Structure formats: structure tokens, C-alpha cells
Amino acid sequence: MIRTDMITTVGRKYLTSNIENEEFSYGKALKSIGKDYTEYLSEDARRTYKDLDIRFANERLSILIETKQNLSGTDLNNGIIQLQNYINFEREFSNNKIIAILASTNQDKVYVWYNISERITIENYQKSEKKLKTFKEYENIFFGTKNDKLKIIQNTYDLNELLHKYGIKEKVRSQFVGTCLLALKNGLVYKNLSTNQVIAGVKENLSKLLNNNLNKARKLVLLDNNVLNSQDVTDLKNEQMQEILETIKNNILPFINDESTQGQDLLNLFFTTFNKYVGKADKNQAFTPDHITQFMCHVLNVNKNSRVLDPCCGSGAFLVRAMTEAMDDCDTKKEKDEIKASHIYGIEYEDVAFGLSTTNMLIHGDGNSNIIQGSMFEKQEWIKDANIDTVLMNPPYNATRKQSLPEYVATWNPKITTDPSKGLHYVHYIANLLKHGRLAVLLPMQCAIGATGDVKMFKEKMLEENTLDAVFSLPSDMFYPGANAVACCMIFNLGIRHEKAPIKETFFGYYKDDGFEKRKNLGRVEKEDGLWKVLEKKWLDLYINRKTEVGYSVTKQVNASDEWLAESYMDTDYSKLKEEDFQTVLNQYLGYLISNGRM
Numbered sequence: 007m008i009r010t011d012m013i014t015t016v017g018r019k020y021l022t023s024n025i026e027n028e029e030f031s032y033g034k035a036l037k038s039i040g041k042d043y044t045e046y047l048s049e050d051a052r053r054t055y056k057d058l059d060i061r062f063a064n065e066r067l068s069i070l071i072e073t074k075q076n077l078s079g080t081d082l083n084n085g086i087i088q089l090q091n092y093i094n095f096e097r098e099f100s101n102n103k104i105i106a107i108l109a110s111t112n113q114d115k116v117y118v119w120y121n122i123s124e125r126i127t128i129e130n131y132q133k134s135e136k137k138l139k140t141f142k143e144y145e146n147i148f149f150g151t152k153n154d155k156l157k158i159i160q161n162t163y164d165l166n167e168l169l170h171k172y173g174i175k176e177k178v179r180s181q182f183v184g185t186c187l188l189a190l191k192n193g194l195v196y197k198n199l200s201t202n203q204v205i206a207g208v209k210e211n212l213s214k215l216l217n218n219n220l221n222k223a224r225k226l227v228l229l230d231n232n233v234l235n236s237q238d239v240t241d242l243k244n245e246q247m248q249e250i251l252e253t254i255k256n257n258i259l260p261f262i263n264d265e266s267t268q269g270q271d272l273l274n275l276f277f278t279t280f281n282k283y284v285g286k287a288d289k290n291q292a293f294t295p296d297h298i299t300q301f302m303c304h305v306l307n308v309n310k311n312s313r314v315l316d317p318c319c320g321s322g323a324f325l326v327r328a329m330t331e332a333m334d335d336c337d338t339k340k341e342k343d344e345i346k347a348s349h350i351y352g353i354e355y356e357d358v359a360f361g362l363s364t365t366n367m368l369i370h371g372d373g374n375s376n377i378i379q380g381s382m383f384e385k386q387e388w389i390k391d392a393n394i395d396t397v398l399m400n401p402p403y404n405a406t407r408k409q410s411l412p413e414y415v416a417t418w419n420p421k422i423t424t425d426p427s428k429g430l431h432y433v434h435y436i437a438n439l440l441k442h443g444r445l446a447v448l449l450p451m452q453c454a455i456g457a458t459g460d461v462k463m464f465k466e467k468m469l470e471e472n473t474l475d476a477v478f479s480l481p482s483d484m485f486y487p488g489a490n491a492v493a494c495c496m497i498f499n500l501g502i503r504h505e506k507a508p509i510k511e512t513f514f515g516y517y518k519d520d521g522f523e524k525r526k527n528l529g530r531v532e533k534e535d536g537l538w539k540v541l542e543k544k545w546l547d548l549y550i551n552r553k554t555e556v557g558y559s560v561t562k563q564v565n566a567s568d569e570w571l572a573e574s575y576m577d578t579d580y581s582k583l584k585e586e587d588f589q590t591v592l593n594q595y596l597g598y599l600i601s602n603g604r605m
Contacts, residue, residue, distance in 0.1 A: 015138045016062050016139070017140055017142070019141075020064060025057065028060065031057050032096075036095060036098060059071060059073045064145075069104075070092050075112045082108070103148045105122075116135065158279075159275070162280050164257070172250065178233055178236050181233045181362055189212065192214075200244050202240070205234050213226060229365075279529060294484075298484060300327055302324075306446050306497075308328050314332070315394040317389070318353065319354045325363065333346075350376060353379075354379055360377070376392070389436075389439060389440070397443065397444070399448070401429035401433065403425070414427075426460040426461075427461055428449065448495055472501065473504045478494060480517055480520070481517075511561040512564050514570075514574075
């Protein structure tokens with residue numbers, strides 16, 4: 007990349023030069039504040055370095071770029087020594103945070119250092135940084151939103167209580183919050199305006215955001231009918247609407263930072279947590295925790311080249327997390343825009359959930375999301391045209407007749423009102439349609455244990471054309487507050503018969519402890535900050551390397567008649583068993599017997 011392109015990429019408005027050719031002389035700069043640059047040269051300086059190729063700065067951050075034709079061998083080593091001297095000078099010249107960069111003019115290659123508190127070396131550069139970023143993106147590294155999960159969860163709970171106080175019913179609440187958050191994030195003017203004026207402003211804001219969006223008219227009608235024109239919202243007194251917007255702006259919005267993964271993570275946490283608070287009265291709503299959606303994305307290695315589908319996307323948790331993971335793999339804005347425009351696809355049947363998923367994607371910066379409303383069983387051509395290679399899903403476990411595949415419903419006993427396959431027929435339909443790629447799905451334990459009836463039938467159908475790669479037993483209270491279902495995660499490699507798979511044994515993980523615990527008014531939160539990252543690393547290591555570890559994992563060759571659970575095959579670490587573990591297993595078994603009509 008030539009120097010002018012580097013300047014354009016980072017941002018010419020931040021360029022600071024004090025000599026010709028847009029270079030920055032530290033000799034001249036330090037002299038202006040009464041210092042001599044030669045006093046700060048390092049001992050290994052090859053010469054009296056003083057002129058940096060490109061310097062960007064504002065009142066709190068300095069970005070130093072030294073360019074070389076090639077970055078290898080002696081040239082690279084000398085470049086690091088030279089850049090270290092410029093770091094020394096910058097420390098004396100300003101109190102700014104510093105990002106130091108070596109950039110090649112012949113190759114599309116950079117070496118970036120953030121932690122310049124220690125001497126920069128070829129060992130401690132940021133290996134994940136492969137392209138230049140904008141000044142704003144670099145600024146976010148030091149000054150972006152801080153990760154305070156407990157605070158955002160507490161603020162979410164308080165916001166839910168405020169909406170309850172002002173009569174916003176649960177059916178409207180989550181979509182109302184999402185819509186307000188989206189409008190505020192995009193410059194909504196509301197102070198000293200009436201409730202009717204605010205609602206009009208929100209509608210105008212949404213219309214602009216959905217410009218050229220798939221099914222724009224349908225989405226606007228749903229948001230109007232289900233949220234903005236609902237009596238709960240229109241009856242809000244002016245001062246009540248003002249207080250709600252102020253609360254969202256001051257207690258939620260500051261945690262949102264579209265340009266950083268950290269900001270995206272906090273926003274995912276907020277939206278999922280708020281949906282759970284709202285859905286706690288409906289025990290059929292299973293809102294997947296963000297850290298579990300992240301784990302499933304990591305298992306499937308979602309990246310910038312993935313084309314992701316959630317065919318029953320609900321509030322959009324899987325789609326948002328997949329988009330976040332894919333964009334985190336990008337090096338340029340062009341790549342990120344491509345992901346938003348044509349790599350993330352969702353289908354949702356229910357009106358309210360469809361509105362939630364649309365809003366959720368828009369909040370995360372996706373102005374043209376490919377989310378459509380309808381039955382996945384009627385969208386075959388649309389799915390095929392999307393060229394999907396990655397499926398993430400959490401189908402309904404008790405789908406009604408109208409939500410299920412008509413051809414399958416025709417085989418049901420007339421007395422049956424809900425899906426006897428417990429969601430497995432959704433999985434089989436998508437797998438059979440795609441015939442390639444990978445699929446991760448959350449299903450109730452009945453699907454893993456079942457060895458009779460429709461569950462067994464669809465287990466057989468899945469193995470006839472696909473490989474059961476792995477099954478993870480997940481925390482029993484994972485959906486709290488909300489659904490009571492105990493779920494596992496199944497991983498399938500599509501289009502490869504199970505018996506023909508190169509690896510004959512399925513991996514089973516006993517991943518019941520994710521480091522989270524239930525706390526009053528907070529839901530499930532980490533027992534200690536950072537614990538989940540440690541556990542996820544272990545979970546992934548065991549799975550990727552297909553390790554057997556007592557109390558955690560085992561590999562086993564299975565068929566459709568077998569139980570697809572780690573509990574059935576792995577050795578037990580008896581030293582860790584407690585009396586309550588025994589009671590938990592009894593409760594789960596009792597629940598299984600009741601739900602399958604055996605008691």
C-alpha cells in the first residue's frame with residue numbers, strides 16, 4: 007500500500023506533519039518544548055533517527071507509522087529499532103496512548119504494536135492485525151466501551167421494572183425497547199417533545215434505516231401495529247416517555263460500540279437478557295444465552311467466508327453472534343459490508359419474533375439484513391439461492407401443527423397437537439435441503455435419549471445422509487429465566503453418511519458447568535469475570551482434539567438406537583459428585599417420563 011492510501015485509510019483529518027512530504031520531525035517537535043531528541047535515542051539506534059514517515063494524533067491517541075518497501079530479515083529488524091526510537095520520542099512529546107506500526111509499501115503487510123509499555127519486538131506484535139484500520143477503530147482499542155457485564159445486566163433489570171411500572175406489557179416491551187434503542191442510536195430527537203411527536207420521530211427514523219431493505223413495508227407495518235401504535239405506548243404520558251428514553255440513553259446506549267467486538271458483545275448480552283426478563287412468564291420461550299451462541303459459532307468456525315442461516319431465528323441471537331464473529335475476522339470495511347449484505351440469513355414465522363430479529367440486526371449496524379417472515383418449509387428456493395454452508399438453529403420443541411411441515415403433520419395421530427419429533431424434523435428438513443456444510447442445533451434432551459417413535463425415526467433419517475460429529479450436554483438451567491427445557495447441542499456434518507464418515511466415533515462433551523450461576527434480579531451471570539473464556543477454551547480443545555477426559559468427554563461410535571449423550575458413555579469423576587447432582591438427575595428423568603407420557 008502506498009503512503010497516500012495509508013493516510014486515506016487511517017484518516018487524513020488526524021494527520022500531523024511539521025516538515026515536507028507529510029513527515030513528522032521529532033527533532034523539531036521536541037525542540038519546541040525545550041527538549042533534545044538525541045537524549046532519548048536508544049542504545050542500539052543505527053543512526054540519529056528523528057523523522058517519522060506518518061503520524062496521526064488527536065488529544066488522546068497517537069498513531070506512528072514507519073514505512074518500508076519490504077518487511078523481512080534485516081529490514082524488519084532495523085525497522086523495529088527505528089520505530090522504537092519514535093515511540094521514545096512520542097512519550098516525551100505527548101501524554102497520548104501510542105499505537106506503533108511498520109507498514110510495507112511493496113507488500114500488503116503491517117506489524118502493529120499496542121502494548122508499547124515494554125520494548126517492541128518481533129515476538130510481541132499484534133498477530134491478528136493484518137490490515138490498517140481507521141483512526142476511530144484504533145481509538146476504540148483504548149477508549150471504547152469497558153466490559154462491565156454486571157452493570158449492564160443490572161441496568162437491564164431496572165429498565166424492565168420501569169416499563170412494567172408504566173404499563174408496557176410483556177408482549178410489547180422487548181420490541182419497544184429495541185425500537186427506542188435503535189432510534190436513539192441513530193440520532194432520535196426527543197427532549198421536550200410529546201409522546202405522539204416522539205413516536206412519529208421513531209417511525210421516520212426506522213423508515214430511513216430500512217431504506218432498500220428486504221420487505222421494508224412489511225417490517226414497518228409490523229413495528230407500527232405491534233409496537234408503536236399499541237395502546238401501551240400511545241398512552242404513555244409525555245414525562246413517562248421522556249424518562250424511558252433518558253434511561254435507555256444513559257444506562258444502555260453508552261455500552262454500544264459498533265466498531266468494536268466488545269461493544270457488540272455487550273449489546274448481545276443486553277438484548278438476550280432483556281428478552282429473557284420479558285419472556286420469563288412464558289416458559290416456552292427459549293432465548294439462547296449469548297455465550298452459548300458464541301461457543302456454537304466457534305465450534306462451526308464461523309468466519310468472514312461463512313454463509314449463515316438460522317431458519318427459525320426468533321429474536322436473532324444466532325444471526326447477531328454469527329455476524330459479530332464473521333466481522334471480527336475481517337480486515338477491511340468492504341469485507342464487513344459484504345457480510346452484512348449477503349452472508350447472514352434468517353427466517354422467522356411469528357410476527358413478534360420477526361420484528362425482534364429485524365430490530366436486533368439493525369441495532370448491530372446491519373441496515374440490509376436478509377431476514378424474511380414465513381415458514382421455513384415454504385422457502386426452499388430462497389434458502390437454496392443463499393448458498394448456505396453454516397446453519398445455527400434452536401427450533402421450537404413443541405411446535406404446533408401450523409408451524410410444522412405439512413407432509414409430516416399429515417402422519418400425526420389426530421389427538422397429537424404438538425411436534426412429536428421435538429424439533430428434529432426441522433433439522434432434518436434443512437439438512438436434506440442443503441446437503442453440504444455444517445449444522446449446529448440446540449435440541450431438548452428427549453432428542454438425544456429417544457430410541458422410539460418419531461424421535462428415533464428422525465435420528466435414523468439424519469444418519470442416513472449426515473454425520474453426527476458431536477453432542478454437547480449443556481447446563482440444565484441454561485435458558486433461565488424463561489424456558490425450563492434442558493437442552494443439548496448437536497453438531498452435524500451435512501451430506502456425509504454417518505457410516506461413511508472418515509472419523510467413525512462421535513465426540514460427546516459433558517459441558518454442564520459453564521461458569522455461570524443464578525443470581526436474584528440478574529439471571530445467570532459469571533461466577534467470576536473471565537471464567538467463561540477459560541472454560542470455553544477447554545471445551546473447544548477437548549472437541550477439536552477429540553480428547554477423552556474423565557468427567558468431561560468421551561468418543562463413541564453410535565447409531566440411531568443409541569443415546570446421544572456423554573452421560574451414557576463417559577467415566578464419572580466421583581470425587582466431584584454432590585448430593586444435589588443425584589437429585590438433579592432424578593428430576594431430569596422424572597421430567598422425561600412425564601413429558602413422554604410414561605407417568
